[in-house]
Amino acid sequence: MNPAKQRTTGTAEPKLAHSPEPVSAREADTSVQTTSKEADLPLRLAIGLIGMLLASLLAILNEQVTAVALADIRGAFSIGNDDGTWLTTLFEATNVATMVFAPWFGVTLTLKRFTIGAVLAVMFLGFLCPFAPNLLTLYVLRTLQGVACGCLPPMLIIVALRYLPPKVKLYGLAGYALTATFGPALGTPLAALWTEYVSWRMAFWQIVPLGIVCCVAIQQGLPPDPLKLERFRSFNWSGFILGYPAIAMLVIGLLQGDRLDWLNSTFISTMFCGGALLFVAFLINEWFHPLPFFKLQLLARRNFAHGLLTLVGAVTLLVGVAAIPGQYLAQIHGYRPLQTTPLSLLVAIPLLIALPATAAVLNLRQVDHRWVMAIGLCLMATTCFLGSFMTSEWVRENFYWLQSLQIVAQPMVIMGILMGVTTGLAPTDGPFASAMFNTVKTFTGAAATALIEGLGTTRDHFHSSMLVDHLGNNALVTGQSIGAIDDLGELAHRIHEQAVVLTSADLYRVMAGIAVAFLFVVPVLPVRIYPPWCTTSPSSR
Structure with a gap:
């Protein structure tokens, strides 16, 4: 076997020709010292990694809090x-x-400079938002802030793959998992705090103190890298010109589709058709370009392909199990973010313990990450299946026992995906993996939001029509109902209430079906891998 291949795959092959030469005591001692040194994480570097984690969390909180406080x-x-x-x-x-292009710029301009610059831009633009003199100016500020926020999460995976020692790599990935689980769950409590007790302006300004801490930690902790401005000479202009508008158009179509009646709108049809054509052209360009933003050849790795595929289902489930209870409580019982805060905190706070604990379990050589993901998907499916039995009498407390299952389920699924995607990747592939992983994650979040809104609207109309038809076709019931109710407004309210309940139950059933569907993929696509510290683990291909 080629020695280079042996090092890449991490497989051990016995020597057939002769026994290994004896190693002197001094050489053995040097080897032990080198291994020990590689296994340590210097305090200064740990501070820099924490700064990168906080920067990624800052971007998520800025997105979630402003959405809740809209x-x-x-x-x-x-x-x-x-x-x-x-x-x-x-x-x-x-x-x-x-997020597609941020890793390329991060490597070119150095991770430290690029991340600090992006954090400063997010802070500055967020500070200006409450002072916008008109709506157009506010649109421009939020658009630019979206660009700056998109630069931050991809940097965290690159830094984790480059600097974390094998023994603690999964714990670093658990930190990244906070941005997909803890960050969104913390959005509602913070929005409630600012809007109810302080000021709506804090929805924009909350990032300023956190951003200052990020910049100081990153500046002091991360080692300096040389600028690589010569990379601009071979910049993938065709990929940038095709990819950026393609993804932006698709996201706009998804988020505005329900409001504008999807393909019945010329604008939405243009966004989808134009975005899809540009995106296909972008993928073709990336396959053949010598310096792509997406290294599509990575999809040949079975665990990488499975990770991205399962990430689509996992993000959809995370968005669904968070949105359905909040929408139901707001429409049926008039809950504001302050009243739904305990429901969010029930999931958010325990995740600070559950994520590192899951990383510790996956760091054991005996544990198969596929079983961990399968158990997590089963728990998610159970949560959604039980939620489908909801009634109009359910209040916040009825969702506690459902959401408590997410404390265990979410870390198992997300950490299993991250382990499968990153194990066996060379550090040079880190920027490509980060671009693809983060783009899929955030794009799926937008698609999941569109799915819940579109399907919710469709099912609400269907149930409302069915309830009205049933009421109108039964003369006796109609007479009793109208006689028992003071006015038709109260009758309409009850019909709407029941339609919302039935729609929420339908959405839970759809989420359960998604969990079961991705559960069946687990025994087929991924292969057995071992923790990063196991140098004798088989390849993740």
């Missing part, structure tokens, strides 16, 4: 609902599109 922001600026939706859409479109 009603108060619209009220402060006297913006209507339709105009207000563009504040989220423009931010998300540039946020997702930027």
Whole structure:
């Protein structure tokens, strides 16, 4: 076997020709010292990694808190609902599109300089948002802030793959998993805190103190890298020109589709058709370009392909199990973010313990990450199946026992995916893996939001029509109902209430079906891998 291949795959092959030469005591001692040194994580570097984690979390919190506090922001600026939706859409479109290209710029301009610059831009633009003199200016500020926020999460995976020792690599990935689980769950409590007790402006300004801490930690902790400005001479202009508008158009189509009636709208049809054609051209360009942003050849690795595929299902489930209870409680019982905060904190706080604990379990050589993912998907399916039995009498407390299952399920699924995607990757492949992983994650988040909104609207109309038809076709029931109810407004309210309950139950069933579907992929596509510290582990291909 080729020695280079042996080092790449991590497989051990016995020597057939002769026994290994004896190693002197001094050489053995030097080897032990080198291994021990590689296994340590210097305190200064750990501070830099924490700064990168906080920077990624800052981007997620900025996105989630402003989305939850959007009603108060619209009220402060006297913006209507339709105009207000563009504040989220423009931010998300540039946020997702930027993640494709951010790793290339991070490597070229150095991770330290690029990340600090992006954090400063997010802080500055966020500080200016409450002072926007008109709606157009606010649109521009949010669009630019989406670009800056899109630069941050991809940097965390690159740094983790480059600097973390094998023994602690999974714990570093657990930190990244916080941005997909803990960060979104913390958005509602923070939005409730600022809008109810402080000021709506804090939805934009909350990132300033956290951003200062990030910049100091990154500046002091990460080692300096030389600038690689010569890479601009071979910049993939064709990929950038095709890819950025393609992804932005698709995200805009997804987030505005439900409001504009999907393909019945010429605008939405143009966004989808134009975005899809540009994206296909982008993928063709990336396959043949010598310096791509997406290294599509990585999909030949079975665990990498499975990780991205399962990530689609996992993000959809995370968005669904978080959105369905909140929407139900807001529409049926009039809950504001303050009243749904305990439900979010029930998941967010224990994740600080559950994620490192899951990483510790996966760091054991005896544990198969495929079983961990399968158990997590089973728990998610169970949560959604039980939620499908909800009634109009359910209040916040009825969701506690459902959400508590997510404390165990979410870390098992996300950590299993991260382990499968990153194990066996060369450090030079880190930027490509980061670009593809983060783009899939954020794009799926937008698609999941569109799925819940579109399917929710469709099912709500269906159930409302069925309830009205049933009521109208039964003369006796109609007479009793109208006689028992003071006015038709109360009757309409009850019909709407029941339609919302039935729609929420339908959404839970769809989420359960998604969990089961991805569960069946686990025994087929991924292969057995071992923790990063196991040098004798088989290849993750």
